[in-house]
Amino acid sequence: MAKNKIPDLPGKTVERLSQYRRVLYNSIEEGKTNIYSHELAKMMNLTPVQVRRDLMLIGYSGSQSKGYVIKDLIALIGQIIDSEEGEKIAVVGMGNLGRAITSYFTGKREKLSIAAVFDNDPQKTDRIISGVPCHHVNQLKEVIQKENIQIAVLTVAPEATHNVAKMLLDAEIKGILNYTSVPLTVPENVHLEEYDIVTSLEKLAFLVKK
Amino acid sequence: MAKNKIPDLPGKTVERLSQYRRVLYNSIEEGKTNIYSHELAKMMNLTPVQVRRDLMLIGYSGSQSKGYVIKDLIALIGQIIDSEEGEKIAVVGMGNLGRAITSYFTGKREKLSIAAVFDNDPQKTDRIISGVPCHHVNQLKEVIQKENIQIAVLTVAPEATHNVAKMLLDAEIKGILNYTSVPLTVPENVHLEEYDIVTSLEKLAFLVKK
DNA sequence: TGGAAGTTGATATTTTTTTCACAATGATAA
DNA sequence: TTATCATTGTGAAAAAAATATCAACTTCCA
Structure with missing residues (x-):
């Protein structure tokens, strides 16, 4: 995974990334491991297209059959919005x-x-x-x-x-x-x-x- | 279901209107009666054009020499964003x-x-x-x-x-x-x-x- | 094996918001 | 008066954000 390479994200996308991560943590706690764009969209009150677009912008790819791997996605969002040292x-x-x-x-x-x-x-x-x-x-x-x-x-x-x-x-x-x-x-x-x-x-x- | 004459304002403009009013109250307290778009813009961290555009959208006109009449502007903003009964x-x-x-x-x-x-x-x-x-x-x-x-x-x-x-x-x-x-x-x-x-x-x- | 169903990824399009550019206006003063 | 200056108002252009569309891929099932 690309490190230190922070893409030039739209401000709105950054806000949503933070929120994606939050609801993804909830999903993990419910025992889910994978998630589809339409599920994430439903939880966040967005359209599935918007979710896919955001994830595309951060360079994350899912699979057509299983959707996105929640823990990988959380990790990638962390890499992007968190700073290493805190x-x-x-x-x-x-x-x-x-x-x-x-x-x-x-x-x-x-x-x-x-x-x-x-x-x-x-x-x-x-x-x-x-x-x-x-x-x-x-x-x-x-x-x-x-x-x-x-x-x-x-x-x-x-x-x-x-x-x-x-x-x-x-x-x-x-x-x-x-x-x-x-x-x-x-x-x-x-x-x-x-x-x-x-x-x-x-x-x-x-x-x-x- | 358009009611009275509330123009169809962009969401961002509505947010700014509320803030315009706030800083305008401050200006009044400082004894000002009129204000130019660039002054208002400075106080709000915006461009003068954006200020003028917003005011245009709510149908308020200033004068080229004196700018905008603060108390009229406050009153108009109130008409637009406040509800009569509260x-x-x-x-x-x-x-x-x-x-x-x-x-x-x-x-x-x-x-x-x-x-x-x-x-x-x-x-x-x-x-x-x-x-x-x-x-x-x-x-x-x-x-x-x-x-x-x-x-x-x-x-x-x-x-x-x-x-x-x-x-x-x-x-x-x-x-x-x-x-x-x-x-x-x-x-x-x-x-x-x-x-x-x-x-x-x-x-x-x-x-x-x- | 083939096709239906459901998904992603991405290009294209539309909508929304901001900025540019400038004509028009009025004030000032030479 | 006429030139100059700073301002407003606004059509046009650009930029940002959201949405539509669809090819391509996977899986499942007949």
Whole structure:
């Protein structure tokens, strides 16, 4: 299997790969060893063609009679989306959402771990929250560089967003997942995913209204 | 079944409209009354052309010299994405994430309110959580229909997801925002938005790895 | 042995979304 | 007035994403 050769995948395909793997794990637990594109599609609410297209893009071939070998497929997806050494994540802002994400995520993935969390409230800092050490934000750069953290999840208050984002960029973070309601601008070499709960609810509300 | 004069907007545009409004509110607070497409674009990390295209699609015209009138634009966006009477939302699953979303969202929007939350733990039910009455899930259909709730946010444990989703469909919910890691399938007349935190982190990790 | 059924892989097509390119407009000032 | 400048609005082109179509392969069964 080709190593280090990461194909240039469409963003949507990458998202789906992560989800394929998740449902494939479920299938394995149910005792299945092989799966057809239409089964995977059904589970993911997609068309079989889309599934086959995605798998084609990552260079995986199944057999016409048995479909895809689940464990091989899981392994290949891992090769593509996981990094070999694993990547470390920081969560900045230990409010409700930050805590929820931290406890929800911890232990979910072998190659992705939340290595540190930050807050500006001394009551929360310098102790362990959901199994992760919580530091004061003024140690942000130091800890991120020392731990070699590459990805940050932003769950701070709106008014703090820009400041914290600047600190993260200063600490040379490589990716930011922004849960605040404040849109960010980052340099080209930093990857940014914006996600706001209010936006998705408003989108749904619009669709329902129609 | 076109209702009134809601144009047939691309899904992406709808998402951006919600975000435009948010940053426009900020601009108003800073004392601005007008804004140019390139300013709005900068704040949202978009191109000016995209901004103009979106506004064109909703039928809003600015002036070449002054740009767009912020308060008119906010009002128009409201006409398009808000429903007149407002819409009610239920959050199902009062774990960390459910509580975080409930407290985060409450009061954020005039026309969208969380009217009820549900859990299956008797310790949590029949009391007020973050200002919202919490019911046992076995009252789900009753409460949803009585309160005329149209949208549900799903934050239950993975193993409960399918059951709860079935109950929601049975209660004739119109839209589901799924935060669990279990993909759902819903009838055509129900709108579904899938969102999983692990997926977005894995996508970021992939991009960073490249 | 031959053909029906069901699947994959891939090319072609369509649809959706974004970007380009520029005419038209209004403001400003020489 | 006329030239210049920055802006909007929009048709056209491009890019991205999803879908359709179908040849080729496997297995099964008559």
